[in-house]
Amino acid sequence: MKLVKLEFRVGGVEDFNLNLTLKPSFVSSLYTKSGDSWIKVSGLLAGDLVVTYVDGVLTVYSKACGDGDLLREVALCETGLWDEPPRARISKLKGKLREQVEALSQLYPGVRLSISPHDFNCIFIAVVLSKRTRYDVFVKRWVGELWRRWMCDLEVLAKLSISDLKPVGSSYQLQDMLEALRDFVNLDVDLTDVAEARRRLMACRGVGPKVADATLLFTTKSPWIVPCDTHLKRVSKRLGWVNGDVRMPSKQLCLRYYCDECMSKYGECLKVAIERLFPGFGGWVQTLTYLFGSSTCRAQRPLCERCHPTLAEYCVEARRRPLSSRRRSKDFV
Structure with missing residues (x-):
């Protein structure tokens, strides 16, 4: 069967990073990584889809998929290129939210939403x-x-x-x-x-x-959906996006009410708050907070020296710490 090869010229690292896009996505469970290549091992086109990203060019290889349109759709979805670039989303924000999300995007450049x-x-x-x-x-x-x-x-x-x-x-x-x-x-x-x-x-x-x-x-083109985890809650509180007593979404309430009705009775949960602050792309912001919260802004012993100075300026937790403990990352000095 003939090898099919697709190429996508993406641009600089601020626009796209394949590794950082796949890392926080459950789509990565369908792949194994070998050098610069991601090889699909489960799901559609398992064993016959290879993706590489070198010098601003994303290359997709497949032998089994004779449908070029399907291959293109799978490639765009699973690499995150279906999604708009980070700078397009940041440009929609204003004030401190724009500064904070831009800082997160500088820490984790080129993150898109990989879906399958x-x-x-x-x-x-x-x-x-x-x-x-x-x-x-x-x-x-x-x-x-x-x-x-x-x-x-x-x-x-x-x-x-x-x-x-x-x-x-x-x-x-x-x-x-x-x-x-x-x-x-x-x-x-x-x-x-x-x-x-x-x-x-x-x-x-x-x-x-x-x-x-x-x-x-991670299975629909719905970047506004916000999975609420402990990283999102912690980062949101520390950056002042939500109050300290914000509640997490409740299965009991979510099954009983739709969001508008629930909010009128019980006030905003974290999900609704993030959707309001980042309309249309709360799921992308949640992805950034997952990367940040799991590696740097941890619950115990946060690595404040790795933080972006803009985020440190807004961080409620940092202001409680002695100045001697608030070392800034040399990458941003």
């Missing part, structure tokens, strides 16, 4: 497994073994017992996955209506707002 609309099953499994555990260490290992044995077939996986999963692991996340899948296979989820799809996903055992929102963020 053709691999919903795989992404849903990876997100469900990610609860309260380390994605790079455990989730990627679990899904690699699951997909090697049973592919991304939800019907097959839902019929397994916990003893069937012993070769994969013994963590409670695997038991939770089975329960969620057994509920999900009996649902009819229409991904064209993300608000209703969110509620249907949350009808599954073990699926709350964060799991539902992350699944939809």
